[in-house]
Structure formats: C-alpha cells, structure tokens
Amino acid sequence: xxxxxxxxxxxxxxxxxxxxxxxxxxxxxxxxxxxxxxxxxxxxxxxxxxxxxxxxxxxxxxxxxxxxxxxxxxxxxxxxxxxxxxxxxxxxxxxxxxxxxxxxxx
Numbered sequence: 001x002x003x004x005x006x007x008x009x010x011x012x013x014x015x016x017x018x019x020x021x022x023x024x025x026x027x028x029x030x031x032x033x034x035x036x037x038x039x040x041x042x043x044x045x046x047x048x049x050x051x052x053x054x055x056x057x058x059x060x061x062x063x064x065x066x067x068x069x070x071x072x073x074x075x076x077x078x079x080x081x082x083x084x085x086x087x088x089x090x091x092x093x094x095x096x097x098x099x100x101x102x103x104x105x106x
Contacts, residue, residue: 015039019086026084033075033084041086046071 019036026033034042049070058067065073075083 023084031082031084032079034086036086042071049074 015038023033023036034045050067053067053070058064071085075085
C-alpha cells in the first residue's frame, strides 16, 4: 500500500505539479505559450491543425510551412519569437529572438 502511494505521488508530481510549476515560472519571466494540459499537451491541437491543413489542396507555389508546422506558425504569429509548447508532460522552449534572455533554475 505504501509503495502504491509513493508511485501515485511520483506520477502526479511528474504529470501535473512539475509542469504547472515550470509554466508559472516561465510566465513570470515573460515567456508566453499555451496553458499546460495534462499528458497530451499540445499534441492533440497540433494533430487537428495538421489534418485541417492537409485536407486542403496545395499547389507548387504555395508556402509549405502551414502544412508542416501549423501549430508552431500559429504560435509564432500570436505569441511572438519566444514561446513554450507542451509535448506530453514535457515542455519545449522555442526562442528565435537572440535578445531574449531566459534563466531556467527550477
């Protein structure tokens, strides 16, 4: 019973508590992004956007970025050059602007 409780505490810490702490820390430093959603993160939204983009025909003169990186393009357009994405219970930092300084010490 004690082992089960310890495993449950570690899973809750990995899936919910640590990502929410990191999200709060990054928001205080000015790094925008989507709010954390447990387990799947932005994967479901990314898949839906990719399916929608690929359902439309593409010609040789069209830009391929919306077809390959729909979520990243939408995030750059709405949040700017520094943002955070969630992939499962892990966070990804995308920083394009060299002048943006991020100190990570959790």
